[in-house]
Amino acid sequence: MWEYHGRLPIGFGLDIAASSIDGCTTWASNPLNPDKKDSSVCYNKETKQWVAQADVTVESKGESRPIKFQFTIETTQGLVLLFPLDDTLNRPAYVHKVAGAPTDGELVWNGQTHSLKGHGTIDWTKANAKRDTVWKWASFAGAGAVTITEGENVSKTTSSIGINLSSDVYDVQGHSQENGLWIDGKLLLLLFVLHFVVKKKSVNFSGKVFSLAGVKFAVPAIKDKETWTVQSLSQTETVSLTFKPIASRSDNTNVVLLVSDFTQSVGTADIVVKFSPKAGVQYEVELHDVLGVMEDHHAIW
Numbered sequence: 001m002w003e004y005h006g007r008l009p010i011g012f013g014l015d016i017a018a019s020s021i022d023g024c025t026t027w028a029s030n031p032l033n034p035d036k037k038d039s040s041v042c043y044n045k046e047t048k049q050w051v052a053q054a055d056v057t058v059e060s061k062g063e064s065r066p067i068k069f070q071f072t073i074e075t076t077q078g079l080v081l082l083f084p085l086d087d088t089l090n091r092p093a094y095v096h097k098v099a100g101a102p103t104d105g106e107l108v109w110n111g112q113t114h115s116l117k118g119h120g121t122i123d124w125t126k127a128n129a130k131r132d133t134v135w136k137w138a139s140f141a142g143a144g145a146v147t148i149t150e151g152e153n154v155s156k157t158t159s160s161i162g163i164n165l166s167s168d169v170y171d172v173q174g175h176s177q178e179n180g181l182w183i184d185g186k187l188l189l190l191l192f193v194l195h196f197v198v199k200k201k202s203v204n205f206s207g208k209v210f211s212l213a214g215v216k217f218a219v220p221a222i223k224d225k226e227t228w229t230v231q232s233l234s235q236t237e238t239v240s241l242t243f244k245p246i247a248s249r250s251d252n253t254n255v256v257l258l259v260s261d262f263t264q265s266v267g268t269a270d271i272v273v274k275f276s277p278k279a280g281v282q283y284e285v286e287l288h289d290v291l292g293v294m295e296d297h298h299a300i301w
Contacts, residue, residue: 071105100162140292
């Protein structure tokens with residue numbers, strides 16, 4: 001696997017945009033030349049696109065090669081979450097997720113230019129994270145089959161599908177509040193229950209909002225070779241995901257006060273999602289061999 005990575009203490013070299021739809025987030029790995037940006041992600045308000053670019057050197061088994069790309073991701077309906085990470089409300093997290101959105105651009109590798117036209121995802125997060133943080137995450141985008149059954153009427157289409165799933169970090173009663181499913185750029189209205197604390201008073205809401213119910217990740221012992229699975233906790237909306245890694249990047253850092261036990265695997269998945277947005281209507285969404293990422297992380301920072 002060819003890989004690029006960089007790390008500087010206390011966020012040196014990293015400039016974070018004001019928000020997911022305002023400005024640029026940039027990374028410069030050389031503190032002596034901070035004006036040379038290795039990579040950036042910017043939101044263009046005029047075209048309503050995210051623009052991602054990188055011009056870096058990747059390494060594999062002692063060999064290094066340059067790689068360069070620039071591509072755009074179209075704006076579709078977003079899953080935007082402002083979530084209190086503890087009951088004091090002093091640890092907010094802002095999350096903006098998009099999956100299955102149209103992409104276009106080019107990648108230059110080994111002297112050849114490759115098209116990046118297809119389906120993409122956005123994961124823009126800024127948070128005052130807990131010192132000890134755990135999360136699991138899945139993100140996939142591609143073409144899939146959508147079957148809608150309403151009484152005796154059955155329709156089948158091929159659509160652009162995106163799915164975002166997580167657990168352990170934005171959970172309420174075991175259900176992540178950032179789980180979502182996109183069909184042709186539309187984030188579907190699915191049932192969930194929200195419970196949070198405002199000034200020590202418990203508040204409950206339930207209704208049709210932008211979320212899938214919670215899921216359970218089964219992470220294998222050998223994360224870069226064995227199969228991962230994700231299954232729903234709900235009996236109303238059912239999610240079944242089986243993932244086979246192609247390549248993985250990992251980090252195992254333990255330096256007294258800082259710990260990072262991290263695996264991000266790239267691979268393909270078979271996914272089936274079944275749900276009923278209203279009485280008498282049943283959706284079944286299927287994706288086979290769809291590309292995406294799975295992540296397992298424990299950090300003390």
